[in-house]
Amino acid sequence: MGEHMNNKIEIFDTTLRDGAQGEGVNFSVVDKLDIVSALDGLGVAYIEAGNPGSNQKDLAFFERAQGMRLKSARLVAFGSTTRRGVPPKHDQNCLSLLDANTECVAIFGKSWDMHVKQVLRAELGENLSMVEDTVRFFREAGKEVFFDAEHFFDGFKHNREYALKVLEAAARGGADCLVLCDTNGGCFPDRIYELTGRVCTLFQTRVGIHCHNDCGMAAAGSVMAVKAGACHVQGTLNGIGERCGNAALSTVIPNLQEKLGYACIPAGNMARLTETARAIAETTNLAPDAKAPFVGVSAFAHKGGMHIDGVSKISRSFEHVAPESVGNKRRFLTSEMSGRGAIMPILRKYAPNISKDSKEAAELAGILKKLEFEGYQYEAAEASFELVARRHLGHGRSFFDLISYRIINEQDNTSSALIKLRVDGKEEVTAADGSGPVHAMDRALRKALEMFYPNLKKMRLIDYKVRVLESRDATAARVRVLIQSTDGAEVWGTVGVSANIIDASWKALTDSIEYKLLKG
Numbered sequence: 001m002g003e004h005m006n007n008k009i010e011i012f013d014t015t016l017r018d019g020a021q022g023e024g025v026n027f028s029v030v031d032k033l034d035i036v037s038a039l040d041g042l043g044v045a046y047i048e049a050g051n052p053g054s055n056q057k058d059l060a061f062f063e064r065a066q067g068m069r070l071k072s073a074r075l076v077a078f079g080s081t082t083r084r085g086v087p088p089k090h091d092q093n094c095l096s097l098l099d100a101n102t103e104c105v106a107i108f109g110k111s112w113d114m115h116v117k118q119v120l121r122a123e124l125g126e127n128l129s130m131v132e133d134t135v136r137f138f139r140e141a142g143k144e145v146f147f148d149a150e151h152f153f154d155g156f157k158h159n160r161e162y163a164l165k166v167l168e169a170a171a172r173g174g175a176d177c178l179v180l181c182d183t184n185g186g187c188f189p190d191r192i193y194e195l196t197g198r199v200c201t202l203f204q205t206r207v208g209i210h211c212h213n214d215c216g217m218a219a220a221g222s223v224m225a226v227k228a229g230a231c232h233v234q235g236t237l238n239g240i241g242e243r244c245g246n247a248a249l250s251t252v253i254p255n256l257q258e259k260l261g262y263a264c265i266p267a268g269n270m271a272r273l274t275e276t277a278r279a280i281a282e283t284t285n286l287a288p289d290a291k292a293p294f295v296g297v298s299a300f301a302h303k304g305g306m307h308i309d310g311v312s313k314i315s316r317s318f319e320h321v322a323p324e325s326v327g328n329k330r331r332f333l334t335s336e337m338s339g340r341g342a343i344m345p346i347l348r349k350y351a352p353n354i355s356k357d358s359k360e361a362a363e364l365a366g367i368l369k370k371l372e373f374e375g376y377q378y379e380a381a382e383a384s385f386e387l388v389a390r391r392h393l394g395h396g397r398s399f400f401d402l403i404s405y406r407i408i409n410e411q412d413n414t415s416s417a418l419i420k421l422r423v424d425g426k427e428e429v430t431a432a433d434g435s436g437p438v439h440a441m442d443r444a445l446r447k448a449l450e451m452f453y454p455n456l457k458k459m460r461l462i463d464y465k466v467r468v469l470e471s472r473d474a475t476a477a478r479v480r481v482l483i484q485s486t487d488g489a490e491v492w493g494t495v496g497v498s499a500n501i502i503d504a505s506w507k508a509l510t511d512s513i514e515y516k517l518l519k520g
C-alpha cells in the first residue's frame with residue numbers, strides 16, 4: 001500500500017435509485033430508511049436515495065429522511081436536466097428535486113448525440129444549454145451538484161467533440177463533479193481507463209465513474225477509472241441495478257482500499273462490509289450472492305483436501321486477503337473429498353484441545369462417511385454437520401423434542417400441519433396452514449417455539465432444494481432436502497435425507513432452527 005494512502009475516494013451508493021431499477025427489487029419507505037442507516041454505518045460518502053420528480057414514494061421518503069441523523073453520508077436526490085424549452089425554475093421535475101431538500105443533487109444529461117437527436121428530439125446546442133442551465137440552477141440553490149454524463153463512453157465513440165462539449169457545459173454551470181457513465185455497460189476497462197484519464201487532464205472539476213455490469217466488468221472498469229484519476233465511484237453495495245446491475249461496491253471498495261491503498265470508507269469499518277452487504281440483501285429480499293467476491297458466503301470456502309491443509313498452515317496459501325479483514329469468515333466444506341482437516345475446526349469449537357489423530361476425530365470422520373453414503377451432503381449444510389459433531393461429543397442440548405406431526409393436504413394445494421412437541425418440559429400442540437407442507441410445518445413449528453425463543457422471529461428460509469437420490473438397492477428412492485436460512489447477519493445450510501420428502505424436510509427444518517437457537 002502506501003503510495004495512495006491519502007487518496008480519498010468518494011463512495012456514492014445508488015442502491016435506492018439505480019438499484020431499485022433492478023428486476024425483482026421493490027423498496028418500501030421503511031426499507032429505504034433501513035438501507036440508508038446501514039450504508040451510513042459502513043461510512044459511504046453519498047447515498048443516492050431516489051427520484052422525487054418521477055416517484056411520489058420517493059418524495060415521502062425524503063420527507064422522512066430529514067429527521068435522520070447521519071454520521072458520514074449525505075443524501076442525494078436524482079433527476080434529469082430540465083425539459084426542452086422550459087427554464088429549470090419552471091420545470092416540475094427540477095422543483096420536486098428542490099422539495100426533496102437534500103444537500104446534494106445528481107443531474108443526468110445526455111452526452112451521446114444520437115440520444116439527443118433521436119431520443120430526446122432536441123437540437124445539439126439546445127441540450128448543451130439545458131445541461132448548463134440545470135446545473136447552474138441547483139448550484140445557485142446551494143446544492144452540491146453531480147453531473148451524470150449519461151452514455152459518455154458510447155457518446156465519445158460516436159462524436160467525441162460533442163461528448164466533451166456536454167462536460168464543458170456542466171463544468172460551466174458549476175458542476176462539482178463530472179460523472180462519466182457507462183450506461184449500457186458495454187465499455188471495456190482499458191477504454192474506461194484511457195478516456196477517464198483524458199477527461200481528468202482536460203478538466204479541473206472532480207471526475208467520477210458510473211459503470212454497469214453488462215460485460216461482467218463493472219467493478220474492473222470502476223477500479224481502472226480510479227487508477228486513471230477519478231475520485232468518485234458510483235455503484236450499489238450488492239451490485240443490483242438495471243439489467244445485469246451496477247458496479248458492486250462490495251467488490252470495488254475492498255479492492256481499492258485493501259489492495260491499492262485508497263481511502264474509501266473509515267479503515268475501522270472495513271470489517272463491517274460483509275454484514276452490511278447481507279443486511280441490505282435481506283432488506284432487498286434477495287438471497288445474498290454466495291459467490292460475491294469478498295462478502296459471499298463461499299468467498300473463503302475451501303473444499304479440496306490440499307487447499308484445506310494449506311490454509312490451515314498458512315492462510316494466504318489459498319486466500320488473497322484475510323476473510324476477517326472484510327468481516328467474512330473462512331469455511332472448510334465438509335465432504336469425503338476434504339478429509340479430516342475439514343472437520344477439525346468444527347470439533348475444536350467444542351473440544352479445543354482435540355487433535356487430528358484423536359479417537360473423536362476418527363469416529364466423526366467415520367460418521368461423516370456413513371452419512372454421506374446414506375445420501376447426506378454437508379458441503380452446503382455445515383450447520384447440520386456441526387449439530388452431528390456436537391451430539392457426538394455429548395454436547396447436544398435439545399431445545400425441543402418432537403412427539404408427532406401430521407400433515408393434511410387440501411384440494412386447493414394448501415396444507416395444514418399439526419405438531420406436537422415437548423418444549424421446556426411442557427407439551428405443546430400447534431396447528432398452522434401454509435402454501436405447501438413445508439411452509440405449513442415451518443409455521444406450526446415457529447408458533448410453538450417463538451413463545452420460548454423470540455429470536456426465531458428474525459430467522460427465515462431463503463432456499464429450499466429437493467434432490468431425488470439414485471437408490472442403491474431395490475428399495476424406494478430417497479430424497480435429500482437442503483434448506484438455506486438467514487437471520488439477516490448469517491446464512492446457514494441444513495440437510496435432511498429420507499425416503500419421505502416430508503420427513504427429509506422436517507429434519508432439515510428442525511436442524512436449521514436448532515442451529516439458530518444454538519447461536520443464541
Ligand SMILES: [Zn+2]
Pocket residue numbers: 018183210212242246
Ligand atoms: Zn446507471
